[in-house]
Amino acid sequence: MSDAPRYSAEHVLRYDYRRSLGPVLARFFTELRDQKILGTQAPDGRVFVPPVEYDPETGEALDELIEVGPAGTVTSWAWVHEPRAQHPFDRPFAWALIQLDGATTSLVHAVDADGPEAMKTGMRVKPRWSAERIGQIRDIECFEPEGA
Amino acid sequence: MRDVAILSFAQTPYKRRESERTEVQMVLSVVTDAVEKSGLPKSDIGFTCSGSSDYLAGQSFAFVGAIDGLGAWPPIAESHVEMDGAWALYEAWIKIQTGMCNTALAFSFGRASMGSLPETLNMQLDPYTLGPLGIDSISMAALQARAWLDQDNHTERQMAEVAVRSRKNALNNPDAQLKGDFEVEKLLSEPYLIEPLHKHDCPPITDGANAVVIAAADAVPSGANPVWIRGIDHRIEPHQPGFRDLTQSPSTKLAGEKAGATRLDIAELHAPFTHQELILRDALGLDDDVRINPSGGALAANPMMVAGLTRMGEACREIWAGRAKRALAHATSGHCLQQNLVCVLEGD
Amino acid sequence: MSEEKSEVKAIVTPTKLVYQFSAIGSHAEFLKAISEGKLVGERCPSCKKVYCPPRGICPRCGVETPEKVDIDDKGTVTTYCIVRVPSENIDLKLPYCAANILLDRSDMPIMALIQECPAEDVRIGMRVEAIWAPEEDWGPTMENIRYFRPIDEPDVPTEEMGDWY
Amino acid sequence: MAERCAVIGVGQTRHESKRIDVSQVGLVREAALRALEDAELSWTDIDAVVIGKAPDLFEGVMMPELFLADALGCSGKPMLRVHTAGSVGGSTAIVAASLVEAGVHERVLTVSYEKQSESNAMWALTIRMPFQQGIVAGAGGFFAPLIRSYMRRSKAPEDTGIRVALKDRLNALKNPYAHLKFPDVDFDQIASSPMLWDPIRYLETCPSSDGACAMVLSSEKPAKQASKTPAWVHATSMRTEPTMFAGRDQVNPQAGKDAAKDLYAKAGITDPRKQIDCAEIYVPFSWFEPMWLENLGFAPEGEGWKMTYEGATALDGDMPINMSGGVLSSNPIGASGMLRFAEAANQVRGEAGEHQVDGAKVALGHAYGGGSQYFSMWIVGAEPR
Structure with a gap:
């Protein structure tokens, strides 16, 4: 056993990564800035949101983008009672999987609701847009219950 | 295929914080121990493969220093996967199948206590549409748990029962971190961590290292107690949680079929969250007479990058103790059971 | 637009x-x-x-x-390079000499700065000593040794440097 | 070995300092698709994928293979992620070859990449842990003293490094994928380029690139059915030693010598300079060419520089080295090793284009990493062995 004093220090790994997007994500984020949500349509009609450059099942290239939503249906959700520093809100909120109208798949995002009792699988939600949109996933500030 | 057996397993005691030994000292201790127990001289080990993650250590090339714990002199045939040690074992098994070596060592290590693991694991997500949301690993698992609860009248009680059984089983595991007799009612009355997950549904944060030595049939030393790898396979699924049915684990099912996961006495499932055990049991078609996680599983100790390979070790322990003849060991990687490995083990 | x-x-x-x-x-x-x-x-x-x-x-x-x-805090230069390019996270005046120094009684070189002589004058085999920061600045770091400087001792012949030559 | 293995498809991206036209997904797909096209296969023909890259901190994604899996058609398939420092591109190819040689899979796609422009490699490589001291930055500061040791030991003429760089930079002009191309490059331009980590000059060092490389490896039957000539894997080898220990020879590391010895024994090579037609070796700083020529047994110890000097390593020499322009011309770190292995394969397939060595039948691909401590290498041939 060591009798040395304990040397302990914070180590911070911080970097602002700059990510180039390629054609599909570039269009997705560009349109998001204009409050439009795009998905990738496969030849058999499946629509992937967020959009992908390829079929996640087969790897085949896909390039047809169509508009979906903006509203959708919650397919699963989780209530955050005590947000972490990285979370989008500093008050309790929900994470949800949201199947936007016209999409085959679900998107992960935050839902601002009054409490866990206000959340339900199958509920309808719509996006609340950020005031300052720069072309990124957080241009959607969150989703909120339809009619709220 | 060559018959290959696990000869030995070694681990550090799994704990919340390993404050006495550095990573390299942890590696040295488990490697020395595993090699000694294998009955093979160290110089006979034909291939070495390790599993670890730079992000756990907070620096690039963190695995390079671990070499220092191997006594890699003269130089050794060696490789590394940025994955759980279970996949290091898979690569080692492959190497023996090529015939290029007859024995191999696989080891893994992780010191998750250095960082904030749920936030570190955010870095595992698609960096364009998922990572920037700031979602953590427990929240991701909670989305999966809700989807599971929404199905077939599943209940939080079933999940709590998994926690209670795991931590009770862990009472028999001297190296486990979380153990004890808990009551389902009491657990369910405690507040949610991320609803619908309670604290008991989630794994502890753990530091640890482990190692196994494997050998082809013709290289098993006399006096050894080999546990044969009857099948091993792994599969991956799409990354986006919303692109999959989170209540199913088709990759586990497929890997289980390929590995021949039938006629089992026990199964060591790498299920960091309670509901994931239930999804995995379903995927593998494990009925009630298969004992699940006699070690306590990942709910009793979950050293990142190490917990998967631990399942193989724990399955071997059951076989060595004569409590099982044929066992399944499973490892998972990524969020919401994205990637899964199944290994079927059998005593001599 | x-x-x-x-x-x-x-x-x-x-x-x-x-x-x-x-x-x-x-x-x-x-x-x-x-x-x-x-x-x-x-x-x-x-x-x-x-x-x-x-x-x-x-x-x-x-x-x-x-x-x-x-x-000991004296040693021998086993090899070195002269850094002439600036880099992130490192705040030193260019050019400077970074040397592998085999400390007396140790068998593995450390990397350290050589100062108090032109970088071009550094030689393999050169004897050097540590210059420590003022004691009040000492902390739990190798940076307590600010740098090494040449000392007036004959160079170590390369054949006596064994493995490190 | 249970099964023979061959390279039946090779693909790589354009390498540039910033591939801002693609995402990480697009980058790996570009290389993978070219390898699939070269092999005349589609995603569904692939049984498993092995992916390699250098530190996750470069792109800021932990285990990025998890999100890249979809893009590489991995759904429902096995995927492995290899990381062995700078040698990773080579060891990734070796792991992929092992899957075939083990008889576990018939066709394996292997991909390696780096998209360094998402961050800054110098930052990622110079992260200081608490209580550590920062003296030199990046790989140059680490390797320059070793080069000085080599110069002293071998008494090589001081312009050896310049000659290597000139040869590689001229070769790069024949490679459509190469990152750095200096159409008017000559001896004086390299000699007068600034010293960075003396004795390493700017034009004697590698760039920082975005890029990817991919190969399709297959067992014997698909290889014999392929319409293009396959490159048969004759032997692979990997060796590792600790970064530092008392008495370690960092200039001519034992791990490299042992790997080469093992490799030649497996491939039936007794005189590498005679029996190997050309080699792509991992030379991030020009002086490493003579150092590795010795380490690989192409020249006696202390005499590697003579091969450079005599022109033996030129494209028209008797032992062409780094026909593609090498790491000095393109360096997407995680892919750099695989690019060496792929170039060796393309040479024996007769698919190397303008930098094809006439009649190359046996070629060596080589990579190293860490503090010259990880080595991976393979020998490929136009005929099965």
């Missing part, structure tokens, strides 16, 4: 992870010694070689190294 109408081609994703790093075992003991102005190493029980800074193990033999050895 206004700027915001241009296509979004890239996103910036800030990342910040906070770790708590603790020095353990030999590393902590080394830091304690250096914060008192001393260098300590460890001898391998198997190959008898001495490591400073120590790591608690001998990488060659793969065994623990419990025996402590006091190390």
